[in-house]
Amino acid sequence: MGLKVRFHRVSPEVLSIELEGTSAAWLSYVAEQLESQFSSIQDVVFLNGVITVFSTELNLILSELASFFDSMDETYESSFRTWYIPIWYNGLDLQFIAKKKGMSIDQIKEIHQKEEYTAIGYGFLPGFFYSSGVPESLDLPRRSSPRTRVPAQSVAFAAAQMAIYPFETSGGWNILGTTPYQFFDPNKNPPVIVKAGDRLRFYEIDESHFKVLQLIWETSSDREKLLSHVC
Amino acid sequence: MFVKRAGLLDTIQDSGRTGFFKYAVPRSGFMDAQSAKRANTILGNDPNDAVLEMSIQGGIYRFDSPTFVCISGAPMKFTLNGIHGESNCVIPIQPDDEIEFSQASEGVYTYLAVKGGFRSSIRMGSRSMHPSLFGVSRLKEGDVIEYLPIDTAPNKMVGNTSDVSLCSKMVVYPGPEFNCLKTPEQLRDLPLKVAGHNRMGIRVLPSTYLHRRHSTIKSSVVFPGIVQLTPSGELIVLHRDCQVTGGYPRVLLTNEEGLNQIAQMRQGSTIQFELTDLSNYLGE
Incomplete structure (x- = not known):
């Protein structure tokens, strides 16, 4: 079998492996396999069809890595989940988005909830994951000037990608609303729940529901369960 | 250790965390690892033990139990109970002793190591403070950092007395998008000015505009040591x-030594890049 792969040595400890035309879900699976099969790999990151491997013993595992990829094909055991994410549509950009798209706010909400999104990987900030699946009818480019303050847990999109801000930060994406769930917890291992390949669905909640769910999330011992259905 | 007055940017750092890049969590760790490890080594610590990292202006710290400390990195005058202290050596500490730092005369990062290392809280395998993991970006007045009381002197009493190397030349290698530089030979002998400085990266401004090839780059993986070229022609040396x-575009790349060197370069100082074949770095 074998895949078309290109190895690119970036530094003594960093190797990038280009895998053309592969999905984020598959890359996520391969990254997991690499981490479990090679104990000397310290970090694996995947993005845009490239897997990057960090190892202080890279020279020792180069040939094994080559045979690992030789024996790989694009099949994998699917273990991807669907997560249901509550959103209170209180976003700073909601009016702006509706106006830009020539629709009512209700129509924007409806389009947002109708679609299913796919998590494609982490980047930018700890626990910040990108998702694909933003429909053209909703999509907008990044704001021309980024906001200096985007509230924590903002649900926002830009350039065909959806994301949830794990912290208050600056950012240029169009903010739809806020989720009561915190998707990154540095005190837990793993610190995240969503992995690349997982599906996301959003459902609307109001302010009082938001406050209830926020409290439930903070005290919950089974956050995966909360995310597994509409609450 | 009680923070009686915090410095400009005090953090606890060790050699950082690995295994969490996949969740977009940075490595963090000592900005100038060479100096921090020197301070640890002089005390007979593990070189990766957690230390106090100060930047430009240190604070006042009170010690509540006996230990030994060592100060290294950017030269910064300090007193122990009002008496002038020496860096790069073992300093015995008694309960209620106070160390007061002034400003660094040159360089950026000064380290205070304590015998056995600081025992501050661990997040994701490391004590290195990062705002998104600790909720704060620096130590503040009134903070207490734990350490184990020790009253027997370290075996290794004589330290390496060499100081921080404030070198104005830094080795760089071609990065993955090196060909975005239209005329890489431009880099030779080109003075670069350090234009901005923080723990994420150090902005460096070339004295002449670097000619670029137009190219659209998809987002790609970066790490400490990567040098990016911005649309305005600035270079950013990505740090811890x-x-x-x-x-x-990731036009250049530096090594661990380069990272330690540039960490100590102040805003406004000039450096030169020494462009070297990547094969020298890879050891081929």
Whole structure:
């Protein structure tokens, strides 16, 4: 079998492996396999069809890595989940988005909830994951000037990608609303729940529901369960 | 250790965390690892033990139990109970002793190591403070950092007395998007000015505009040591707290030594890049 792969040595400890035309879900699976099969790999990151491997013993595992990829094909055991994410549509950009798209706010909400999104990987900030699946009818480019303050847990999109801000930060994406769930917890291992390949669905909640769910999330011992259905 | 007055940017750092790039969590760790490890080694510590990292202006710290400390990195005058202290050596500490730092005369990062290392809280395998993991970006007045009381002197009493190397030349290698530099020979003998400084990256401004090839780069993986070229022609040497992905071309790359060197270069100082074949770095 074998895949078309290109190895690119970036530094003594960093190797990038280009895998053309592969999905984020598959890359996520391969990254997991690499981490479990090679104990000397310290970090694996995947993005845009490239897997990057960090190892202080890279020279020792180069040939094994080559045979690992030789024996790989694009099949994998699917273990991807669907997560249901509550959103209170209180976003700073909601009016702006509706106006830009020539629709009512209700129509924007409806389009947002109708679609299913796919998590494609982490980047930018700890626990910040990108998702694909933003429909053209909703999509907008990044704001021309980024906001200096985007509230924590903002649900926002830009350039065909959806994301949830794990912290208050600056950012240029169009903010739809806020989720009561915190998707990154540095005190837990793993610190995240969503992995690349997982599906996301959003459902609307109001302010009082938001406050209830926020409290439930903070005290919950089974956050995966909360995310597994509409609450 | 009680922070009686915090310095400009005090953090606890060790050699950082690995294994969490996949969740976009940076490595973090000592900005100038060479100096921090020197301070630890002089005390007979593990070189990776957690130390106090100060930047430009240190604070006042009170010690509540006996220990030994060592100060290294950017030269910064300090007193122990009002008496002038020496860096790069073992300093015995008694309960209620106070160390007061002034400003660094040159360089940026000064380290205070304590015998056995600081025992501050661990997040994701490391004590290195990062705002998104600890909720704070620096130590503040009134903070207490734990350490184990020790009253027997370290075996290794004589330290390496060499100081921080404030070298104005830094080795760089071609990065993955090196060909975005239209005329890489431009880099030779080109003075570069350090234009901005933080734990995520150090902005460096070339004295003449670097000619670029137009190219659209997809977001790609970055790490400490990668040098990005921005649309405005600035270079950013990504440092310990840098993000894991970036959208600018990764035109150059430096090594661990280069990272330690540039960490100590102040805003306004000039450096030169020494462009070297990547094969020298890879050891081929």
